[in-house]
Amino acid sequence: xxxxxxxxxxxxxxxxxxxxxxxxxxxxxxxxxxxxxxxxxxxxxxxxxxxxxxxxxxxxxxxxxxxxxxxxxxxxxxxxxxxxxxxxxxxxxxxxxxxxxxxxxxxxxxxxxxxxxxxxxxxxxxxxxxxxxxxxxxxxxxxxxxxxxxxxxxxxxxxxxxxxxxxxxxxxxxxxxxxxxxxxxxxxxxxxxxxxxxxxxxxxxxxxxxxxxxxxxxxxxxxxxx
Amino acid sequence: xxxxxxxxxxxxxxxxxxxxxxxxxxxxxxxxxxxxxxxxxxxxxxxxxxxxxxxxxxxxxxxxxxxxxxxxxxxxxxxxxxxxxxxxxxxxxxxxxxxxxxxxxxxxxxxxxxxxxxxxxxxxxxxxxxxxxxxxxxxxxxxx
Numbered sequence: 001x002x003x004x005x006x007x008x009x010x011x012x013x014x015x016x017x018x019x020x021x022x023x024x025x026x027x028x029x030x031x032x033x034x035x036x037x038x039x040x041x042x043x044x045x046x047x048x049x050x051x052x053x054x055x056x057x058x059x060x061x062x063x064x065x066x067x068x069x070x071x072x073x074x075x076x077x078x079x080x081x082x083x084x085x086x087x088x089x090x091x092x093x094x095x096x097x098x099x100x101x102x103x104x105x106x107x108x109x110x111x112x113x114x115x116x117x118x119x120x121x122x123x124x125x126x127x128x129x130x131x132x133x134x135x136x137x138x139x140x141x142x143x144x145x146x147x148x149x150x151x152x153x154x155x156x157x158x159x160x161x162x163x164x165x166x167x168x169x170x171x172x173x174x175x176x177x178x179x180x181x182x183x184x185x186x187x188x189x190x191x192x193x194x195x196x197x198x199x200x201x202x203x204x205x206x207x208x209x210x211x212x213x214x215x216x217x218x219x220x221x222x223x224x225x226x
Numbered sequence: 227x228x229x230x231x232x233x234x235x236x237x238x239x240x241x242x243x244x245x246x247x248x249x250x251x252x253x254x255x256x257x258x259x260x261x262x263x264x265x266x267x268x269x270x271x272x273x274x275x276x277x278x279x280x281x282x283x284x285x286x287x288x289x290x291x292x293x294x295x296x297x298x299x300x301x302x303x304x305x306x307x308x309x310x311x312x313x314x315x316x317x318x319x320x321x322x323x324x325x326x327x328x329x330x331x332x333x334x335x336x337x338x339x340x341x342x343x344x345x346x347x348x349x350x351x352x353x354x355x356x357x358x359x360x361x362x363x364x365x366x367x368x369x370x
Binding site for chain 1: 256259260268269270271272274275278279281285336
């Protein structure tokens with residue numbers, strides 16, 4: 001466990017061997033936005049929001065899964081990086097239904113939070129909206145896959161922390177979808193424990209708990225800047 | 227992976243097992259996928275994930291003839307959409323469906339490597355290139 005020195009945003013910082021760029025950045029108070037990243041679980045690298053510029057690398061690299069190397073020169077908030085992050089969010093928002101106003105997760109939606117942080121307005125792209133019927137048969141979980149942004153957090157978390165694998169990814173390209181069983185709605189007879197792991201980790205309102213009377217909305221209030 | 231490894235069924239070479247069944251049965255029945263998942267000790271959603279990813283693996287029984295039209299960029303730029311619309315009108319079903327008489331299944335597929343003859347399609351294993359809306363009817367007539 002030797003110390004590795006690298007340059008981040010012009011300042012020399014050091015990290016330990018085996019750490020990822022993201023971990024070093026967070027330890028040094030540099031905020032790199034993430035969506036699919038889950039601390040201490042296998043990096044997913046699906047959302048690409050955490051990309052950074054590394055000198056000598058042809059493309060931007062995902063900081064959540066790239067280990068640090070001695071002498072790396074990293075830019076975490078260069079114009080190029082910010083542009084890519086904004087387009088990524090725009091693309092996610094473009095295929096996300098415009099139902100924030102009636103969405104239960106609207107006050108604690110990570111997608112909205114990231115969009116606000118990066119000052120992304122209305123998306124320029126007109127992509128085909130993904131529409132799937134609401135799955136509300138199960139007493140522990142409601143799935144609204146129209147709101148899913150394919151971050152795969154639920155897939156990873158269920159597999160890593162619960163040792164089960166309720167969900168998998170299926171189809172391809174625009175049709176990609178997180179599925180249960182043979183792409184069936186989560187039935188009322190599913191024996192999954194009501195651990196809420198996937199629900200609490202879902203960055204959008206795609207996974208949620210059935211509303212019970214008297215239950216309060218959870219999560220911090222989203223303050224919109226400006 | 228050597229040939230010897232491939233005879234042992236694991237999740238890593240699941241594609242071989244799926245292809246084998248596709249060849250034999252014509253599609254991948256749900257019961258087969260459930261059984262396979264059980265025998266490999268993986269969730270059935272993983273097996274379905276692989277099966278649904280590839281356009282040459284079917285999860286529903288296909289028609290007697292399978293039309294596969296390329297939906298990748300070169301064919302799209304050569305106005306592949308018109309060909310898709312023409313076939314849709316001709317056989318009366320949308321992509322992803324089978325005609326009620328079971329004569330045709332209509333699928334969109336990713337690049338089939340016939341970009342020089344774009345827009346291109348496959349019917350069963352026969353190649354049809356440089357398609358125009360005018361050519362479609364006579365090509366389809368050959369398949370009963």
